[in-house]
Structure formats: C-alpha cells, structure tokens
Amino acid sequence: MPHESRFLDCCDCDQSFPFSIAQQRLYAAMGYDQPKRCPACKRSIEKSRGPVAAVEVHSQQQYPLNAVAPRTENRIRHGPMEALMYSAWSTEQAAR
Numbered sequence: 001m002p003h004e005s006r007f008l009d010c011c012d013c014d015q016s017f018p019f020s021i022a023q024q025r026l027y028a029a030m031g032y033d034q035p036k037r038c039p040a041c042k043r044s045i046e047k048s049r050g051p052v053a054a055v056e057v058h059s060q061q062q063y064p065l066n067a068v069a070p071r072t073e074n075r076i077r078h079g080p081m082e083a084l085m086y087s088a089w090s091t092e093q094a095a096r
Helices: 021-030 039-049 081-087 091-095
Strands: 006-009 016-019
16 A cells, blocks of 8 residues: 555544654554554653653563573582582492
8 A cells, every 4th residue: 555644633632643654654564553642642641651660661570580480400509520520420420
C-alpha cells in the first residue's frame, strides 16, 4: 500500500495531527499500529507516569535468578588444585 502524508485525529483531545510518510514507513517497519494520540497528549501521558528505573522493571524480586537458573553444582572450594582434583577420585585413581 503506498504511503501518503495524512492527518489523524487524537483520541484524547480530538485535534488533528500529521502522520508523515516517513513516520508511516517507520511504524510499518516496526509492526506498530498508527498512533492514536497527538504528540502533545502522548508527552503528557508519559510525564504523568513518571520515570521508570530499569532496576524496578528487572528487579530481583520480580525475576529472581534462582527461579530462572537454580544452582545445582557444588560451590567452589578453596585450596590447592591437586587437592580439589583428587578429592573426587578414589585413592586408586589418584595413584595412576
């Protein structure tokens, strides 16, 4: 469908606002529907919501890491490398 520059009506303030060819192409490429609100109403809604910190969105409380990837392996023990390697083997295997 060829794009033409056109005007849309805002669903909040009923004012007409331009929807340019470049915007139409961008919205189509991103898979978005055409905008329902004029830029002024969109800004006022964004301001009323306030800033959302990335920490709030992806907090540990909301997405705990243990629920996603529970730790099943043994914790690393500190000590010499040979002691770590041989501790899991029997004495016969360690002698080889």
